[in-house]
Amino acid sequence: MRLDHDPETEWFRAEVRRFLEGHRPAVKTQHRSGVRAPDPEDIPALRKWTAQLFEAGYLGSDWPTEWGGTGRADPVRATVVAEEMARSRVPSPLGTGLLAAAALIHFGTQEQKQRYLPGIRSGREIWCQLFSEPGAGSDLASLTTRAQRDGGYFVVDGQKVWTTNGQHAQLGFLLARTDSGAPRHAGISAFVLDMTSPGVVVRPLREITGTSDFNEVFFDGVRIPVGNVIAEVNRGWEVATMSLVHERSGAGAGGITMLRAVGDAVALAASLRRRGRPALSDGALRQELGRLYAAARISMRLGQFHLSRALDGTADAADAPLAKIFYSETNLALVDLGLALQGTESLLTEDDPDAIAEGWWQDAFLYARAFTIAGGTNDVLRNLIAERALGLPKEPRGV
Ligand SMILES: Cc1cc2nc3c(=O)[nH]c(=O)nc-3n(C[C@H](O)[C@H](O)[C@H](O)COP(=O)(O)OP(=O)(O)OC[C@H]3O[C@@H](n4cnc5c(N)ncnc54)[C@H](O)[C@@H]3O)c2cc1C
Structure with a gap:
């Protein structure tokens, strides 16, 4: 199968290219490679940029129609968008909202979708991914951050690291261990975390680039309402792996x-x-x-x-x-x-x-x-x- 020279795809590619050139946000981070946390003064422009990409249908087009998408995945078009964004060196959408959205669309309650999906589309709420820990990166299933049930809440203690955009995020997609007696993959749950909750401490790490793109995040008795669990308790591994598979395509x-x-x-x-x-x-x-x-x-x-x-x-x-x-x-x-x-x-x-x-x-x-x-x-x-x-x-x- 050829992905270039198909007239419809090339027409779409030209349209995306024109759009990106016409809407390119003027931000300092434009000159940096990779997925980078923005300078704080660039955040308003990047929120608007994220919203424009959704509005144009270049992001989230596979979301259900009820939430602004077409309800149909189109990996070829998603690839064209990723390729043209790379070619134009425009910034990526802000935060890991797409990752969280994949989890919420597949596993979230109607209430959770209603609460969080519009904020991702509009760029109003920035998300971070709270998976990796000092002792759990490649071997993610060995994570030790604990979430213990206490009435209508889970109480979280532990530490994450490598949290890109953690210093700017309002919301976190968190994995924590909810059953330490279960087999490793079966005792993990996924949560939506309000990053302003008491007990959350975000410490930016300064990297060799001179910028602070990722952070350490500490949890000390952080209370998360039970309603913020994504899918059932102890199904976090399934939620995480599915959402990673559905992350935006970047082929080529x-x-x-x-x-x-x-x-x-x-x-x-x-x-x-x-x-x-x-x-x-x-x-x-x-x-x-x-x-x-x-x-x-x-x-x-x-x-x-x-x-x-x-x-x-x-x-x-x-x-x-x-x-x-x-x-x-x-x-x-x-x-x-x-x-x-x-x-x-x-x-x-x-x-x-x-x-x-x-x-x-x-x-x-x-x-x-x-x-x-x-x-x-x-x-x-x-x-x-x-x-x-x-x-x-x-x-x-x-x-
Ligand atoms: C730019 C950047 C942004 C990131 N953003 C996020 C984020 O936002 N949220 C988040 O949760 N995580 C994030 N990560 C973390 C990323 O997922 C981890 O760095 C990755 O999973 C590797 O884990 P680790 O750094 O703990 O290395 P380790 O797993 O400790 O590995 C250390 C070394 O050992 C090697 N190694 C490990 N296991 C094996 C094996 N079985 N066989 C052979 N060699 C092995 C590795 O290749 C590596 O060289 C980010 C990472 C980077 C680089």
């Missing part, structure tokens, strides 16, 4: 970001002189640029290949992990080259007015490692390919 989007960056690297190399000669006269550099261009195109196609097979029902367990590993590792090489090209100017920081491309390469270089960790580390994904696609013996656990 990373490849598109890299294609654009390779173009920028070529332009940069063309503008520089090294040892008295144009940088581009160096054959080894030209070869490396060619290799990275090919790899960026492959990365884009791997994402589309995965989507195409998923639509045909022929997807392999290796498809998605392979696309992610290939993207994140090619990206490391690309941003490395972008900095190397700059020589000593690579030492200028993002805020320096003399930094090339407003410091985009510096920021992308410092952030690039995150892509090999978030959404499943590359090591864990390699295990997955080995075990599920190749049928190799399982990795020894707990050694």
Whole structure:
């Protein structure tokens, strides 16, 4: 199945491209790569941007009609939107509202949908994802944050980490252990947490990029009403895994970001002189640029290949992990080259007015490692390919 050159898809792509150019919010975070927490002054513009994306039907189109969607998933269009957003380098919608919405639409009560879905569509309420803990990342089922029943409430104690946008969020999609005697996956529940509840402490972590994108979040006797449980108590694992599967499709989007960056690297190399000669006269550099261009195109196609097979029902367990590993590792090489090209100017920081491309390469270089960790580390994904696609013996656990 081809995802490009289909006239209807290409017409839609052109429409999305026009929309993004016409509505691009003027925010400082535009120059940063990856999923980043905004500067506080950018939040109003990003709330509006999130609402505009929903309003245009570029987000949430698969939601039920009652909640503003079409009631029908269209993975091809969702992919086109993700690809065009990457190509235009526009900011992502604010927070993890889409993830929470997937959980609420599938498992929430009518009352919960009524309460939370409109706030996600309008960008009024920012959500964060409270899953990972210091001792529970790749092995999420080992989480130890506890929620104990006390009358009409659950009382939560524990700690989360890596909470992107936690410092800006009004609401959290929380996983906590509600039955410590049950098998690991069976004793977890999912909650909606009001982040302003007494006992919630959010501590931003300053990262190597100089920005604070994620946080530590501490809970000390935090009371959550029983009505905030999503699905039944102890079904949290099912809620979490289902909502992660339904997160917005990004097939090929990373490849598109890299294609654009390779173009920028070529332009940069063309503008520089090294040892008295144009940088581009160096054959080894030209070869490396060619290799990275090919790899960026492959990365884009791997994402589309995965989507195409998923639509045909022929997807392999290796498809998605392979696309992610290939993207994140090619990206490391690309941003490395972008900095190397700059020589000593690579030492200028993002805020320096003399930094090339407003410091985009510096920021992308410092952030690039995150892509090999978030959404499943590359090591864990390699295990997955080995075990599920190749049928190799399982990795020894707990050694
Ligand atoms: C940019 C970014 C944003 C994030 N945002 C959020 C968020 O908003 N909310 C949230 O809940 N989480 C978030 N995460 C957390 C993310 O899900 C975890 O970082 C990820 O699951 C890995 O867990 P960990 O960091 O605890 O590493 P660990 O699981 O402790 O892994 C440490 C190292 O051991 C390796 N390793 C672990 N297990 C195995 C194994 N079985 N075989 C081989 N190697 C192994 C890993 O590859 C890694 O190199 C974010 C992460 C990043 C990078």
